[in-house]
Amino acid sequence: MRRSLSAAILLLFAAVSAGAAFAQGPELKGEMAAAKIVVDEEKGEVVLPAEKVYPNDTVEYTLKYTNSGTATAAGVDLIGPVPAGTVYIEETATDIPGIKPMYSIDQGKTWHEAPVIIEVARRDGTVEKKKADPEMITHVRWSLAGNLDVGEEIMVSYRVHVK
């Protein structure tokens, strides 16, 4: 089990999406932006750059995706991770008709509507259902109900708390 680690990281080939060989088709270009949200007693919420934050600060991540291809994109799913060192702030994910957020507590393996319910094993072997702690949320996902036509863009956001 214990041995020196001599193997280097090897990526034999820079993989591209399977459809990239064809110039025709939909193409989504995504941008992510981070903003620090502070509350000013007079001005209300103020948006500041988020290059530097302190523990307990609030950071808002905004995802903007544009269909810059030549064909309509269907089945669009946008995924925003909750990065290490942060906790998702409940009810901050964009939730508008046609773009309902879903949440994952297992790194995107499964998705659930809010509130996410988990089962906790008691010592006596019985199972208790309870609402997942926000700290368990690992990803937020939006599934676009309709298509994203050429030139259209979609923008969603969510907020996290810096631990």
Next chain:
Amino acid sequence: MTFRKSAGFLAILAIALVVSSVANAQTPAGTLIRNQASATFEDLSGNTYMATSNQVTTIVLPVFGVSVLPDGTAAAPGMVGTAIPGQTVYYSYNLTNTGNDNDDFTIIPLIDPATTMTLGLGDIDIYHDVNGNGVLDGGEPVISAGGVPGNIGPVSAGTTIQLLVEYQVPALAAAGEVAYVGMSATSVGDGTQVDTGNYHQTDVVSDASLTATMTGLPASLDPGDVATYTVTGQNVGNDIANGVTVASVGLTGVLIYDILPTNPSTGNPLALTGAPAGAPALGTVLYLPAGSPTVGSPETWAWSAAAAAGDIAIAYVTNGALAIGQNYNFTYDVTVPLTMPAGIINNDGAVAYVDNNAGTPDPTIVTTNNTQIDVNILAEVLVGPNGVPAAGTPPLYDDDSQAVANAYANQTIDFINTVRNDGNAADVINIVLDAGASTFPPGYGIQFFRIDGVTPLSNTGADAIPDVGNINPGATQDFIVRVTIPGNAVAGGPYLAVVHAVSENDPRELNVTTDEITAVNPAAVDIGNYDGAVGTDNVPVNINTDPGLSVDFALDVINTGGSSDNFDLSAAIPAAWTVTFYLDANGNGILDNPELIPIANVASVPAGGEVNVIARVDVPAGEVPGVNATTFRATSALNAGIFDEIANTVTVLGAAAVTITPDRNGTGTANGTVRYQHTVTNTGNVDDTFMFSALSSNAWSYAFFDLANNPIPSVTLVAGATQDIIVQLSIPGGVAVGTIETGTITVTGNGTGATDSAIDVTTIVAGNLVLTKSVNPVGNQLPGTELTYRTDYSNVGVAALTNIVIYDAIPAWTQFRVGSESDGTLAAGITAMTTEFSDDGGATWVLVPASGGGGAPAGFDARVTNVRWTLTGTLAGGVSTADGIALIVRIIAE
């Protein structure tokens, strides 16, 4: 240091996982919070794509904080101790750096004004209790001496250190005096962060006074090791310390006891081991069974003299009182379980006795310092197939693998692997491909993704290696090993991706799993003949056709590979043939009008998909009969070396045809001969010998010659060949002038029967009138060109000729220019001419040409078929004109 992976341990961890909670530690200063969005989407054909965003990075800045425990005020001191005059007292405090960065702290003692003891700040020293044993050991540094502020640090974020406050009760202090001493700690990083107060109380007594100190050894250990705790003390008072009566065992003595520390991962107390021993001798070791309450005075608890599994506390009761100056101690061992999380084991003990002052509550309980033993981080990593991180053969668990039996070119194969932290501390676990042991050929891609399948594993730890993130002890994390097979992959396998999961806590700790693709299949295609159903017909097809036509082959192209592919279409066909491919959109095997859009390939054919196409092959005119290979090929765009063919054929049928041109007009004299030149062309695709025959309207005889004047009965022509021949009419004697001979000259294929005829019309004239016809311009002309036909006439005989009529016919595909008829220069003896026109081949001569007649363009008359000039006068023998009659026609261009 290591330990074997134990199944029991894992089971417990599995339970712990369910109820695990996330640590609330602050994010360390300098942490880079990286985030990257991703998206998946489809085109309207159902192909799936992925797009990741830019990565945004946020750095966490330092925050500072300090906590000193226990808190306390003069009214409610955090600790209470007794001391006799002249005694030096020690009080242990914990200072915790509650910020997220290393920090130094300024320490200063405090004295509350309620203090009655004669004590100044200059009398108080504060030491760093480096080993945390609650005792001032030699070499441990003073932080604040004589009341002067002093700094300690750096202290790591989240770390707790121990401080000892030391001062001496004045020798002249009287019983009943009291001191309230505290301390203040201020963050150097942020001077606003202060924890002050923290007062304890020291009562001056004239009675028994016990000290109590706990040590825990070794200072650091691994799970599975044994820790030894020792409580020592002395009656430093000026009276004896009386015992308490432990009712459950009926013993009376000073009670030294400890509620055993617990394993936070199980909640169970650490198990006692070895033989506990106490002094002074003749005391008794007591045990508090599992589940016993620990409320109220300790002597009232349900102590037992017999040890049992799960005991939650241990004690030593002395045999009676402790004399003035008498020492005591109690030593016992506990086993630190394998499941013990890394970190600090805090423990303190206490001693209970009864003093000699009936006015104070009994018993008196003196609590020891808190002692800390550091449980070392033990890294242990397991990785295996999905959900089975412990797969493999113990003790290394490195030989586990999972396999995909078949994969295809241009496919991506996702292997889900699961990694588990079997260590005793949260650990960032790196994922590394062992390039030396992996066997995927160049061109293959191997990438690691989070289980969402779209977020690449990135580095979240302290190194630059991608990892699955920070995993709590016992927790698991799935990730994806994605193998991207190139489109031009050839058949091969098995191929292995050997994946290492490596602890960042201890990079020497790794576990191996292998993801295998047993067989890679290249791109594949099947092209065959249309069968009207799923699949295709690979039996070759022949289509018969005449030359100059096109034939359609309905074809099926099936992607027999494992991923979407484009296929280029091509054909091997005879030279000068052409082929055009069309998409048979409705799949009916017929090229319909809406489908007449040529294609060069079929695109985006999904794995297993079938596309119907039509190959239209144009067969040139004149193509010789026979079977011609027409092989159609579909070639993979992913791999140009991958193609399939269907070897169909086109049988060109025999198509015999011949022409003899043109029709001719001429004049002849009785007993004379007239020769006409014709062109025979084999316009079919079959070689043949064409026989000559003639049908005379007057039953006269015709003979046939080549241009060298050799008599010939036939000509043999290969397909497309042409030859000029001479047809000679022999005019019998005594034929009346004006007699018209119409000869039908026929050529007939000897083998094929193809036939064509030309008409030679000969007018019998008197004498020896010879007509010479010419055209200007000569040679091949474009449609629309106007041709001037001139006929010179001469009498080559001796006798004079009269009543001369000269006929000329308008050639096919030409139209007469109205007014273009010309008499030319009249020959000597010819005094006048009359010109007449026929629109019925010479049967009648009443037509008056008119511009646009018969639908001709302006200036022309399409109705005119023949023109004749009737000459007035006599053409003597030997007389001629070189400027004869003429007319102009135009080659039809419309």
